[in-house]
Amino acid sequence: MNDPNTPPLIPKPAFAGPPSGLPAPPPLGSSPDEQAPIPGVVAAIESILRQPRRVMYQLRQAGSNRLIAGMVLVAVLCSIIYGVVVGAFSGGTQLWAAPAKVAAGLLISALICLPSLYIFACLSGSQARLVEVAGLVAGLTMLMTILLIGFAPVAWVFSQSTESVTAMGTLHLAFWFIATYFGLRFLNAGFSAHEDRSGGGIKVWMAIFILVMLQMTTAVRPLIGTADTLLPTEKKFFVTHWMDCLKQNYDSESGRRAAQTR
Amino acid sequence: MSALSANVEQFPDLLRGDPDALKDWAHRWQGARVLGYVAVIFIGAGLYGAAMGWWRSPTQAGFNLIKFPLVILLITLGNALLNGMLAPLLGLNLRFRQSLMLVLMSFTIAAAILGAFAPIIFFIIWNTPSLARQTQVPWAAYNFVQLTQVVIIAFAGTAANVRLLRLLQALGGSTQVARRVLFAWLGGNLFLGSQLCWILRPFIGSPALPVEFLRSDALEGNFYESVVRAVLNLLSS
Numbered sequence: 001m002n003d004p005n006t007p008p009l010i011p012k013p014a015f016a017g018p019p020s021g022l023p024a025p026p027p028l029g030s031s032p033d034e035q036a037p038i039p040g041v042v043a044a045i046e047s048i049l050r051q052p053r054r055v056m057y058q059l060r061q062a063g064s065n066r067l068i069a070g071m072v073l074v075a076v077l078c079s080i081i082y083g084v085v086v087g088a089f090s091g092g093t094q095l096w097a098a099p100a101k102v103a104a105g106l107l108i109s110a111l112i113c114l115p116s117l118y119i120f121a122c123l124s125g126s127q128a129r130l131v132e133v134a135g136l137v138a139g140l141t142m143l144m145t146i147l148l149i150g151f152a153p154v155a156w157v158f159s160q161s162t163e164s165v166t167a168m169g170t171l172h173l174a175f176w177f178i179a180t181y182f183g184l185r186f187l188n189a190g191f192s193a194h195e196d197r198s199g200g201g202i203k204v205w206m207a208i209f210i211l212v213m214l215q216m217t218t219a220v221r222p223l224i225g226t227a228d229t230l231l232p233t234e235k236k237f238f239v240t241h242w243m244d245c246l247k248q249n250y251d252s253e254s255g256r257r258a259a260q261t262r
Numbered sequence: 263m264s265a266l267s268a269n270v271e272q273f274p275d276l277l278r279g280d281p282d283a284l285k286d287w288a289h290r291w292q293g294a295r296v297l298g299y300v301a302v303i304f305i306g307a308g309l310y311g312a313a314m315g316w317w318r319s320p321t322q323a324g325f326n327l328i329k330f331p332l333v334i335l336l337i338t339l340g341n342a343l344l345n346g347m348l349a350p351l352l353g354l355n356l357r358f359r360q361s362l363m364l365v366l367m368s369f370t371i372a373a374a375i376l377g378a379f380a381p382i383i384f385f386i387i388w389n390t391p392s393l394a395r396q397t398q399v400p401w402a403a404y405n406f407v408q409l410t411q412v413v414i415i416a417f418a419g420t421a422a423n424v425r426l427l428r429l430l431q432a433l434g435g436s437t438q439v440a441r442r443v444l445f446a447w448l449g450g451n452l453f454l455g456s457q458l459c460w461i462l463r464p465f466i467g468s469p470a471l472p473v474e475f476l477r478s479d480a481l482e483g484n485f486y487e488s489v490v491r492a493v494l495n496l497l498s499s
Contacts, residue, residue: 050350147351150344154454157340161461162484182351253491257498 028057028193041070048143048186056190059135068131071138072107078145079103085152089159089168090226097230101220106145109213110137116208120201121191128194136190144176144183151175165225166249169242172224180210214238269298277371279425281432284367288429291359299370300335306370306377307331310414311465313383317407318393318467325475329462334369336458338362341450348446353439354430364426365447372422379414386410393469423448460485 029035034057038044044067047054058067083099090098118133128136158171184206191202217223218238220231236244275283287295311330315322345365346358356364390403423444430440459465461480467473 049347050355147344147347150347153340153343154450154457157454157457157461158484161457161481162487163482164487167484167487253494257495 025053025189025192028053028060038067041074044070044142045074045146048139049146052139052186052189053193055139056136056193059132059139059190064131064135068135068138071135071142075106075138075141075145076103078142078149079106082145082148082152082155085156085159086172086223088156089165089224090222092226093230094222094224094226098223101223105213105216105220106141109209109216110141113137113205113209113212117202117205120205121194124191124199124201126191126194128191132190132194136187139190140183140187143186144179147179147182148175151179164249166245168224169245176213180213184209269295273302273374276367277374279371279428281429284425284429285432288360288363288367288433291363296363296366299366302370302377303334303373304331306373306375306380307334308377309380310373310376310383313380313387314411314465315467316384317387317390318464318469319473321473322464322467325473326465329465329475331373333455333458333462334373337451337455338365338369340454340458341365341447344450345447348450349443352442352446353436354434354443356433360433364429365451367429368422368426371425372418375418375421376414379418383410383414393466456485460488 031053033051034054036054038047038054038058044055047058048071055067058064079102080099083102084095086102087094087096087098114134114137117137118128118130121128121133155171155175159168162168187206188199188202191199215238218232218236218241221227221241222232272283272287276287307330308327311326312323314330315324315326342358342362342365346356346361349356349361386407390407391400393400393404427440427444430443431437434440434443460483461476463477463480464471464474471477
C-alpha cells in the first residue's frame with residue numbers, strides 16, 4: 001500500500017523528459033485518486049500542490065474547460081494580491097498599478113508563449129491537445145502565483161524596511177525564480193505524462209518563457225519604484241534595465257559614503 | 263487544567279523527539295497543545311532574551327522578554343503558508359496545519375533549550391562588567407558573551423532541527439525528502455528571521471545609544487543591505 005504521506009511521484013529531472021535508465025512514470029489515471037474529479041478552485045489548489053497528476057489527468061477529460069478557467073482565475077487573483085505587496089513598496093499609484101501590471105504581465109506572457117509551446121510539444125512527439133497544453137500552462141501560472149502568495153509575507157516585511165529598489169527587485173526576482181522552477185516542473189511532468197518522446201523542445205520553450213517573463217517586467221516598468229508615466233516611454237532590454245538600476249544604486253551608494261566621509 | 267497537565271506530562275517526549283509520539287501530535291491539531299507550545303516559547307525564549315538584555319540594562323531585559331519570543335512566533339506565522347506549500351512540492355504530503363505544527367514543535371524545543379540556558383547566561387552576565395556603566399565597549403568581555411550566545415543558540419537550533427529531521431523522516435519515509443524539506447524550511451526561516459531580528463533590534467544595544475524597544479530607524483534598510491554595505495566599506499577602506 002502507498003504511504004498516505006508520500007505524494008505521487010513527479011518525474012525527477014526538473015526540465016527534461018523521463019531519463020533513460022529510470023522506469024517511466026505509470027500512465028495517468030492508474031490510481032483511483034487521480035481519477036477523482038476536481039470540483040472547485042480550492043480543490044484545484046490542493047491538487048496542484050499535493051496530487052499534480054490528478055490535475056494532469058483531469059485536463060485530459062472532456063469538460064476540462066471549467067478547471068482551466070478556475071486555474072486562470074486563481075492565477076489572476078493571486079497575482080493581484082502579490083502585486084499589492086509589490087506596490088506596497090512605493091505606495092500611492094503603485095498600489096493599484098503594480099497588481100494590474102503583474103496580473104496582466106503574467107497572462108500576456110502565458111498567451112504569447114502558448115502557441116509556441118503547442119508547436120514544440122508536437123515536435124517533441126507529445127499527444128497533448130491544444131486544450132490540454134493550455135491547461136498545463138494555466139496550471140503553471142496557478143502554481144507560480146500561489147507560491148508567490150506564500151512568499152508575500154516575507155516580501156512585505158522587506159518592502160516596509162528598505163528603500164533600495166534594487167534590493168527589492170532582487171528579492172522579488174528570487175521569489176519569482178523559485179515559483180517559476182516549481183511551475184515549470186509541473187509543466188514538464190505534464191508533458192512526460194503525455195508520452196513526450198524528447199524533452200528538448202519543451203526545454204527550449206521553458207527558456208523562451210523565462211526570457212519573455214523577464215522582458216515583461218521591463219516592458220511594464222516601473223513595478224517597484226515610481227516614474228512620471230504609468231508605462232515606460234523608452235524601450236529597453238531587461239539586462240540593460242537591470243544594469244542601469246545597479247549603476248544608479250552604486251552611484252547613490254558612493255555619494256552617500258562620500259557624504260559620510262566628509 | 264487537565265489539558266495543561268497533559269501538556270506538561272508530554273513535554274519530555276517532545277524534547278526526546280520520539281517520532282512515534284510526535285507523529286501522532288503532528289497529525290492532530292489541538293488548541294490546548296498549540297497554546298502550550300506558545301507558552302513554552304514565551305517563557306523559554308523570553309527568559310533567554312531577558313538574560314541577554316540584562317547586560318545592557320534591566321529595561322532592555324524587560325523589552326527582550328517580549329521581543330525574543332515575538333521573533334520566533336512571527337517567523338512561524340510569516341512563513342507558515344510558504345512552508346505548507348513547499349513540503350508537498352518537495353515530496354512530503356503534509357497538510358498546512360501539520361507543517362505549522364511541526365515548525366512550532368521545533369521552535370518549542372529550541373525555546374525550551376534556550377530557557378534552560380537562561381540562568382547560565384544570567385550568571386555569565388552577572389560576572390561581566392555591565393555595559394551600562396561603560397564609556398567604551400569592553401571588547402574582551404563583549405566577545406566572550408557574544409561567543410557564548412552563538413554557541414548556545416547554535417546548540418538549541420541544531421538540537422531542534424535534528425528532532426525535526428527525524429520526525430520528517432518518520433512522516434515521509436525517506437531521508438532525502440526529509441532533508442530537502444528541512445533545508446527549504448530552514449532557508450526560509452533564516453531569511454525572514456534575520457530581517458525580523460534587524461527590525462526588532464536592539465537585543466543588547468550599544469552603550470552609546472539609549473535603551474529602546476525599537477530603534478527610531480527600525481524600518482530603514484535591511485539586514486542584507488547592511489551586510490553588503492559593511493563588506494563594501496571594508497573593501498574601500
